[in-house]
Amino acid sequence: DTAVSQTPKYLVTQMGNDKSIKCEQNLGHDTMYWYKQDSKKFLKIMFSYNNKELIINETVPNRFSPKSPDKAHLNLHINSLELGDSAVYFCASSQEGQKFNYGYTFGSGTRLTVV
Amino acid sequence: LAKTTQPISMDSYEGQEVNITCSHNNIATNDYITWYQQFPSQGPRFIIQGYKTKVTNEVASLFIPADRKSSTLSLPRVSLSDTAVYYCLVVLPTGFQKLVFGTGTRLLVSP
Numbered sequence: 575d576t577a578v579s580q581t582p583k584y585l586v587t588q589m590g591n592d593k594s595i596k597c598e599q600n601l602g603h604d605t606m607y608w609y610k611q612d613s614k615k616f617l618k619i620m621f622s623y624n625n626k627e628l629i630i631n632e633t634v635p636n637r638f639s640p641k642s643p644d645k646a647h648l649n650l651h652i653n654s655l656e657l658g659d660s661a662v663y664f665c666a667s668s669q670e671g672q673k674f675n676y677g678y679t680f681g682s683g684t685r686l687t688v689v
Numbered sequence: 690l691a692k693t694t695q696p697i698s699m700d701s702y703e704g705q706e707v708n709i710t711c712s713h714n715n716i717a718t719n720d721y722i723t724w725y726q727q728f729p730s731q732g733p734r735f736i737i738q739g740y741k742t743k744v745t746n747e748v749a750s751l752f753i754p755a756d757r758k759s760s761t762l763s764l765p766r767v768s769l770s771d772t773a774v775y776y777c778l779v780v781l782p783t784g785f786q787k788l789v790f791g792t793g794t795r796l797l798v799s800p
Contacts, residue, residue, distance in 0.1 A: 578732075607787075609788075615774070615792075615793070616790070616792070617733070617776075617788075617790035618790070619787040619788065619789075622787065630787055632787075664732045664733075666732065677723060677725070677735030677738065678733075678735065678788060679735070680731075680732025680733050680734065681732050682730070682731050682732055683730070683731065683732055685730075
């Protein structure tokens with residue numbers, strides 16, 4: 575069973591389109607994240623939700639809107655896609671308050687290519 | 690959180706022990722040191738975490754000197770499948786936080 579699953583795995587779309595990436599975790603964690611890994615392989619946090627509440631919102635364009643319908647799901651909607659949005663987007667989860675020895679669990683990523 | 694510095698890349702051969710050192714000069718009293726591993730086309734995977742001295746698990750060992758300004762991830766007898774990027778992070782043990790990833794160390798294991 576996949577702990578953190580993202581769909582789709584690959585996404586190729588044209589500039590100006592709107593697209594969504596979905597994430598689900600079955601670990602019972604209460605905190606979920608979106609990270610972006612650009613072409614230079616730098617991983618940067620975008621958003622974090624705890625029990626459906628937004629707790630971390632980095633400097634991300636307003637075109638990116640996360641939504642958490644429940645604590646097991648965190649989706650990312652991107653409007654008016656630009657070439658610079660091309661990257662790999664990783665979803666992750668963790669349990670707040672848990673003894674921290676287990677770290678964060680990441681999904682396998684969604685490779686977004688904007689053409 | 691303290692900034693971390695680690696070598697950009699390392700090369701090794703199968704069966705060798707690999708030690709990757711990370712510098713975190715400004716580590717705070719409450720910070721822990723955590724290492725993640727990332728294979729191509731996969732998300733980072735938690736390897737090991739420690740506060741001081743030595744921590745060992747089935748994957749690696751983590752050595753942290755008394756001043757905690759650096760740490761060394763030790764991978765015993767590496768295999769080809771250990772080829773990956775290894776990230777050293779400084780984290781708080783609890784509380785909301787964001788993992789701040791540096792450039793990582795790209796380890797290439799050759800036959």
